[in-house]
Amino acid sequence: MTTIAVLGAGKIGEALLSGLLNSGRGAGDLLFTERHPDRSAELTARYGIAGVEPAEAAKRADVLVVAVKPQDIEPVLTELAPVVGPETLIVSLCAGLPTSLYERRLAEGVPVVRVMPNTPMVVGEAMSAISPGSHATPAHLALVREMLSSVGEVIEVPESQQDAVTALSGSGPAYFFFLVEAMIDAGILLGLPRAVAEKLIIQSAVGAAKMLAETAEHPVILREAVTSPAGTTINAIRELEKHGVRAALLAAIEAARDRSVELGKPHDSAS
Ligand SMILES: NC(=O)C1=CN([C@@H]2O[C@H](COP(=O)(O)OP(=O)(O)OC[C@H]3O[C@@H](n4cnc5c(N)ncnc54)[C@H](OP(=O)(O)O)[C@@H]3O)[C@@H](O)[C@H]2O)C=CC1
Numbered sequence: 001m002t003t004i005a006v007l008g009a010g011k012i013g014e015a016l017l018s019g020l021l022n023s024g025r026g027a028g029d030l031l032f033t034e035r036h037p038d039r040s041a042e043l044t045a046r047y048g049i050a051g052v053e054p055a056e057a058a059k060r061a062d063v064l065v066v067a068v069k070p071q072d073i074e075p076v077l078t079e080l081a082p083v084v085g086p087e088t089l090i091v092s093l094c095a096g097l098p099t100s101l102y103e104r105r106l107a108e109g110v111p112v113v114r115v116m117p118n119t120p121m122v123v124g125e126a127m128s129a130i131s132p133g134s135h136a137t138p139a140h141l142a143l144v145r146e147m148l149s150s151v152g153e154v155i156e157v158p159e160s161q162q163d164a165v166t167a168l169s170g171s172g173p174a175y176f177f178f179l180v181e182a183m184i185d186a187g188i189l190l191g192l193p194r195a196v197a198e199k200l201i202i203q204s205a206v207g208a209a210k211m212l213a214e215t216a217e218h219p220v221i222l223r224e225a226v227t228s229p230a231g232t233t234i235n236a237i238r239e240l241e242k243h244g245v246r247a248a249l250l251a252a253i254e255a256a257r258d259r260s261v262e263l264g265k266p267h268d269s270a271s
């Protein structure tokens with residue numbers, strides 16, 4: 001079995017470890033690194049996975065998944081440079097960071113795959129987009145696909161699309177959570193008990209998501225089917241349009257894309 005080490009087991013790193021365990025991988029095939037001993041002990045107690053030093057992770061693992069914040073990448077590259085060779089696959093989950101950064105800083109020929117996942121991997125429903133670096137072979141991509149398809153859906157995209165993917169599906173769950181939060185508040189405004197508002201909105205979100213996934217109907221068709229002539233929904237839609245919610249979403253996602261580009265800037269191949 002492939003040994004996978006997650007470097008930086010924060011929110012997404014932990015989500016990946018937990019998703020891989022849920023999908024049937026053994027704790028003995030997983031490792032992680034963390035810089036705070038308390039966090040390391042907490043994760044080992046929760047999952048039975050060993051926390052190790054980066055050099056040991058590089059020695060024992062076939063795949064090193066980099067899951068530190070993009071701003072924290074420099075020391076990680078410095079630690080990995082002397083201990084990683086072409087037999088180890090690097091999988092970067094970091095927003096904005098190009099595969100060329102790893103290729104430049106690590107030994108010649110080290111294969112790198114850039115991935116943008118999202119947190120629903122905790123429940124086996126991640127959306128992950130993968131892009132090969134210049135030394136990643138079809139076998140490396142297949143290995144990453146196999147690893148990530150055990151925690152959700154996987155598509156391959158050109159690396160040039162990864163900043164847009166990051167803005168859409170990497171950050172995407174946050175937009176839905178924000179919407180749900182606001183709709184629950186609306187229930188409170190209308191005088192419903194919080195628990196009732198939460199139940200109504202969460203199940204409506206689950207139902208709507210299932211309809212999108214399972215009927216394969218366009219969202220416009222599904223929305224029109226809810227919108228009765230002279231009914232309630234059209235009144236709400238008019239308010240959403242009046243408040244520019246569609247334009248706000250376009251601007252918000254564009255801003256997220258711009259931030260991903262900015263996070264990669266200090267590391268792009270020209271600098
Ligand atoms: N959260 C998400 O939904 C998604 C995140 N990502 C990407 O994943 C990466 C991590 O994001 P997220 O999980 O949110 O961030 P977190 O800050 O929660 O996780 C990063 C973890 O790495 C630790 N860390 C930092 N430096 C080192 C190091 N040198 N060695 C070992 N551990 C280290 C951090 O410790 P400390 O607490 O001390 O900083 C922290 O626990 C980012 O690059 C982000 O772009 C991608 C897709 C989705």
Ligand SMILES: O=C(O)[C@@H]1CCC=N1
Nearest residue numbers: 095166167170171172
């Ligand atoms: O907010 C972020 O920067 C990370 C990347 C995508 C989701 N979370």
